[in-house]
Amino acid sequence: MRRSVIAARNLVKRFADFEAVKGVNFTVCGGECFGLLGPNGAGKTSIAKMIYGFSPVTAGKLEVFGEDIMTGARNIKAKIGVVPQEDNLDPELTVWENLLVYAGYFRMPKDMAQRRAGDILAFMDLQDKSGAVVEQLSGGLKRRLTIGRALLNQPALLILDEPTTGLDPYARHLVWQRLKKLKESGTTMLLTTHYLEEAGQLCDRLIVLYHGEILERGAPRELIERHTGNDALELGVEPARHGVLMEGNEDLIKARQMLGDDLVLFTGHGRELAERISGRAAALGIPVRHQRLRPANLEDVFLKLTGETLKED
Amino acid sequence: MVKRKQLFNGITAIPDLSWPLVMKVVYRNLLVFKKTWKANIMFNFIEPMLYLWAMGFGLGVYVSQIEGLSYIDFLAPALIASSAMFSTTYEMTYGSFTRMGHQKVFQGMVATPVSMDDVVMGEILYGTFKGVLYGIVFLIVVALFGLVKSPWALLTPVPLALMVMSFSVMSLVWTSIAPNYDSFGYFFTLLISPMFLFAGVFFPVDNLPAGIRFLPWFTPLYHAVEVIRPLLHGKVAWSNLADLGWLAAFVVLTIRLPLTMVKNRLIQ
Numbered sequence A: 001m002r003r004s005v006i007a008a009r010n011l012v013k014r015f016a017d018f019e020a021v022k023g024v025n026f027t028v029c030g031g032e033c034f035g036l037l038g039p040n041g042a043g044k045t046s047i048a049k050m051i052y053g054f055s056p057v058t059a060g061k062l063e064v065f066g067e068d069i070m071t072g073a074r075n076i077k078a079k080i081g082v083v084p085q086e087d088n089l090d091p092e093l094t095v096w097e098n099l100l101v102y103a104g105y106f107r108m109p110k111d112m113a114q115r116r117a118g119d120i121l122a123f124m125d126l127q128d129k130s131g132a133v134v135e136q137l138s139g140g141l142k143r144r145l146t147i148g149r150a151l152l153n154q155p156a157l158l159i160l161d162e163p164t165t166g167l168d169p170y171a172r173h174l175v176w177q178r179l180k181k182l183k184e185s186g187t188t189m190l191l192t193t194h195y196l197e198e199a200g201q202l203c204d205r206l207i208v209l210y211h212g213e214i215l216e217r218g219a220p221r222e223l224i225e226r227h228t229g230n231d232a233l234e235l236g237v238e239p240a241r242h243g244v245l246m247e248g249n250e251d252l253i254k255a256r257q258m259l260g261d262d263l264v265l266f267t268g269h270g271r272e273l274a275e276r277i278s279g280r281a282a283a284l285g286i287p288v289r290h291q292r293l294r295p296a297n298l299e300d301v302f303l304k305l306t307g308e309t310l311k312e313d
Numbered sequence B: 001m002v003k004r005k006q007l008f009n010g011i012t013a014i015p016d017l018s019w020p021l022v023m024k025v026v027y028r029n030l031l032v033f034k035k036t037w038k039a040n041i042m043f044n045f046i047e048p049m050l051y052l053w054a055m056g057f058g059l060g061v062y063v064s065q066i067e068g069l070s071y072i073d074f075l076a077p078a079l080i081a082s083s084a085m086f087s088t089t090y091e092m093t094y095g096s097f098t099r100m101g102h103q104k105v106f107q108g109m110v111a112t113p114v115s116m117d118d119v120v121m122g123e124i125l126y127g128t129f130k131g132v133l134y135g136i137v138f139l140i141v142v143a144l145f146g147l148v149k150s151p152w153a154l155l156t157p158v159p160l161a162l163m164v165m166s167f168s169v170m171s172l173v174w175t176s177i178a179p180n181y182d183s184f185g186y187f188f189t190l191l192i193s194p195m196f197l198f199a200g201v202f203f204p205v206d207n208l209p210a211g212i213r214f215l216p217w218f219t220p221l222y223h224a225v226e227v228i229r230p231l232l233h234g235k236v237a238w239s240n241l242a243d244l245g246w247l248a249a250f251v252v253l254t255i256r257l258p259l260t261m262v263k264n265r266l267i268q
Ligand SMILES: Nc1ncnc2c1ncn2[C@@H]1O[C@H](COP(=O)(O)OP(=O)(O)OP(=O)(O)O)[C@@H](O)[C@H]1O
Pocket: A015, A018, A020, A038, A039, A040, A041, A042, A043, A044, A045, A046, A047, A085, B268
């Protein structure tokens, strides 16, 4: 196996008497993009903050680059780049000054800092904002600068806490493309996001957190196959008739999910199921407002997992 | 009790300081200062000027002599100290609170090899620099009025630096427990203004009622004024070393506090 960049064992984070992270175990290998998914308040940011040494570990062990984060934070932080959930740029400085000052914190020589800052402005498509004071940038531009700033020290590990929140579609695709490029060049990444498409595109493996515990883990494709099968059939049918409609087709239905009044059926054999269902609806005279067959995606898995847990609570 | 424990958690540990990085933090603050210093210096220096005019030239006419000095000679050196005190105190309360609060500048810094101790030490040094700078600017003004009588005045930055460093420390301690901007009002009303009025700036502390005459001795401003006044008039005495010693001791004994308290506030 490749060397592990992050190793969390029984990792716990407690705030006063509230346990935000309840003993999680995971390993992130060199060169992979590892996703942390989960609903609001699941503990994603709490984990990210422990990894970049901001928040002390309450219990358990957290090693980054093989070093304990609680004792080796300074060395570790030199090798990581952090995009926090909330921007913390220097609002009174210009874009250029922000990058140069930040490079100083890594003790980068001035000429190198200027070269890196120039590269980053180009990389994040921010060249014409170089002289702008950060306070006056739009939210999305700030976000891009925050991401660029995290790349200054050419980090071996990038921690991205909802990096693309607030970005327009163009900028989001730009960032995805840039992140893929970095991954190809061997950068390890830890990504938290609420865009499941983003996680599906970028993550090699991921965990789904819920109330500080790991609900599920695996590669995106693997999770889709395990929980939903490849296809999703959306049906606009009265909730009262759902039961009758599915009768006799249980063999094909891997899982189902209510989204509002709509019924979503997950299956490995979408076409066959769609035909059978329309046949049955026609035979029984059940009105179908709309029907759509589409590939199942990570969002379906996420909704199913977190939805089930909600029901259990 | 639990709360107090959190406040002082880790106070006995050796601070995690990297001086080159502390200087990077100072540099960051200077870079921001450079953008606003003109407006800033004007603002900070008009007030002591007004005091000098109003008290020195106005009220001073009715005061014959204090400790063998004309009133303006008595007042001007003390205003150097108090204007330095005010500039440091504003910076280390409102300024630092903004940087650690909604700007989240501290949080950005500590995601790099910079430690929280580096950040707070950088703040203390920056607050010290700013106070000394404003003190020196006012010293120059006082000199232009012909109120500097001795080359000993060139040593003024020494007591100034020690004094404003202790104000950096005190202010940051307050800032670390301040819930909001309004609470700085208490700090100024309860601590800074009484010092300004009663620690020997406007009249000798011997004129205070006997019961509270000992109080100014516990303030950094009093000791700084006690040194700066003789420096400007070339009347230095060995006893001034005791005042310097008091200021140095204050800094040494208290500097660990803000490092711990700011860290415990921000890091959870
Ligand atoms: N400083 C703190 N003090 C007390 N509780 C906290 C603190 N920070 C976070 N929490 C709590 O810990 C839990 C996990 O928070 P966290 O920020 O890790 O969630 P998240 O998964 O990142 O959520 P989101 O998707 O909304 O960003 C939440 O219930 C939150 O209220």
